[in-house]
Each structure stands twice: as C-alpha cells, then as structure tokens.
Amino acid sequence: MKKEKTVANKETKSLIINCAGRLIAKYGYANVTSKSICKEAKVNMAAINYHFGSRDGLYRAVLKETHDFLISVSELNKLHLSDITAKEKIEVFIDIFIERLSNKKNWYLKVWAREIVNPSPFITQILSKKTLLKLNIVAKIFSEYTKLPITDLKLYSCILSTVSPFALAFLAHDTFELLPVKFSEKELAAHTKEVVLAGLDKFREAQS
Template identity: 40%
Template sequence: MDGEATRARILETAGQLFAERGYADTTSKAICERAQCNMAAVNYHFGSRDGLYLSLLKEVHKHLISLDYLARLAHSAQPPRQKLEAFLDGLTASLLNSEGWHIRLWAREVLAPSPHLAGIIEAEALPKFGLISAIIGEITGIPPGDPALTRCVLSVMAPCMMLLVIHRDMNSPIQAIFEQPAEVLASHLKTYALAGLDAIVAARAAPVRSKRAR
C-alpha cells in the first residue's frame, strides 16, 4: 500500500509540474523535490522520467474517456445514435468538470509536442478514432475507409478538440463555455452533430434518387 501511495503521489505531482512547465522544462529533480521522493522511486515505478511522462499521457486519455469504456459502448446493442450521444455526454462532462492537471497537460502536449506524442496517438488516440468511426459509420451507412467517414468524424470531434487546447482562464469569447453546465453544452453538441450527419446522409442519397428518377 505504501508503494501504491508513493506511485500515486509521484503521478499527481508530476502531472501538475508538467502541466505548469511543459515537457522540456520539467526536471526529474523538481518532480522528486515536490513529491518528496528520490529518483530511485521514480525509476522503480515508471522506469525513467520519460516512462513517467508516458504514464501521465495515458492517464490523460483515461481521464477524458477510457478506451475500455468506448469499446464497450461501440460494441453494445444500443442504437448507434444513442451510442454517439453517450460518448458526447461523457466527453463533455470530462472536459468541463475537470479541475485537475489532465486537460492542461494535454493542451501543452498538443501545442508543443514532446517526442512521445506520436506514440501516444498510435496507442491511445487511433484506437478511439476507429471506434468513433465505427459508431458514426453505423449512423450514416458510410463504409470504413471512405474519406467521407473521416470527414464526418472530424466534424463531430472538432468542437471537443478545441475545448481540449483552449485555456479556460484566458479572456476570450470561448471562456463562457466553461461556465455553463456540461449537460447544456452536451445537448448542443449532440443536436449539432446528429443534424450534420443526417444532412450528409441526405446529400449522399440525393444523387441516387436523381438517377432513379431519370
């Protein structure tokens, strides 16, 4: 139990420091001083400073929406529209209700990438992208591999991606978004996303109907 407490303390401390200073400017010494541990403890639990940073990036993804949860949702028997609504509900709640370092760390990573960004995208983001694509493919009938499906996923995810990188304390028009209840924003995102997907489905069906009419 002492070991788990030490590991958790190192994670929390390092998360705060990396979120404050970024990957390049956060030293092992600073982490150990604030976490009240030595480098041997960091190496024991994470292998190295880089191993610790990778663990933090994985924690960020788990904090936002875990791969296990998304896989269960995508493979569930729910109607596809309900799957997408549940996904947006969960992600929006994580984005707006997060008080910790997770969102700030990810914003720093995206805006000033470390050498680990490509690896974490491959390990965490791409599998999630595939699951979200499958859900949206169910809604639209667009097959996997069709560029139109990728465009749909990007259109649905773009507002959430913006909220991931915008600084919530910065004086900007978007700041008001963080002051409203998560369910209000989620309702808007669901309405907007589903209406857009319905429009895409209708537009793709229109040429087919036109050919049949001729």
C-alpha cells in the first residue's frame, strides 16, 4: 500500500511539473498562477504546496527538470565511463544536444530560453548545484580527446566554444524553419561534429 502511494505521488508530481512547464513555456512564470496549473493538471489547489512546498518550489522543480533534459549527470557519467573511443564520446555528446534541439514537442527549450533572456532568482540555485558537477564530467571527456590536462584553461575554452552555439540554438530553435537553408537533424549533427572536432584537433595535435 505504501509503495502504491509513493508511485502515485511521483506520478502526480510529474504531472504537475509537466503541466506547469507547458504553461510557463507559453506564458512565462510571472503570468502563470497556481490555480491555472492545478486546473491544467486536474488536481486540487493543495497539491502544489503538498508536493513542492510553494509555487516557487514548483518552479525550481521545473527548472531542475529542464536542466536535466538538456543533458543529465547520469547521461554524462554513462558516456564518460563507456568503452567507446574518445572521439566517439565527443560525437555522442554532440548528438545528445542535437537530439534535444530537434525535439519540438517539449516545453523545456522554451522555458530555458525564457531563463536566458530574463533569468529568475531561482536559476542560480539550479546552476550552482548541477553545472559544476556536469562540467567536471565534461572536462574529463574533452581532456581524454584533446590530451589537455584538467587544470589547463585551454580545455575549458574548448568546452565553452563547443557548448555556446547550442545555448544560442536553444534560444532561437523556433526560428530554424525560417532559415533559407533546410537541413535534417543528421546533417546538422554531421556538420557540427566536423566543425567541433576540427577545432579540438588543433589542441590535440599541439599536445602530441
């Protein structure tokens, strides 16, 4: 019975987060009320306080899930510890971002885009807890390929130059169909890998 209640609670929390995420992506956090979220999720008004403590607590949960959607710690750990080559790890890293970018049916990118344009006080809490942990794993992946030591500033320049275009793309992903050049997810991934690896190879060769 207790196990069934735990499962039900998790399902309800997930439902509320997804409903809140969709509404916030469309209207912005400031314009979405607890009442509208509960109506969308078909739960009573006490549900938000019960599961998240407050409306702000719910938004922190939305941002946490958004941050994990972009790329999670478990995904990075699995990639870092995998048996594939260092080059393949970089390629898979890029594939993950391209796949997320190409997923137009989710609300995560729109929520993230709103935070980039107009950051809330909550985003720093999420970033401080998650980003450093993710960066440490990414640094190991990039260090394995470039041969740059973890303590070398150039390694983090490599990471930043790889990830920054995706941050911009997440912001403008809704306008891709307006571009004069049409491309598939596969074509975008192949071109991105070519550009990223060409840059990383310069540092790799310098370490040889």
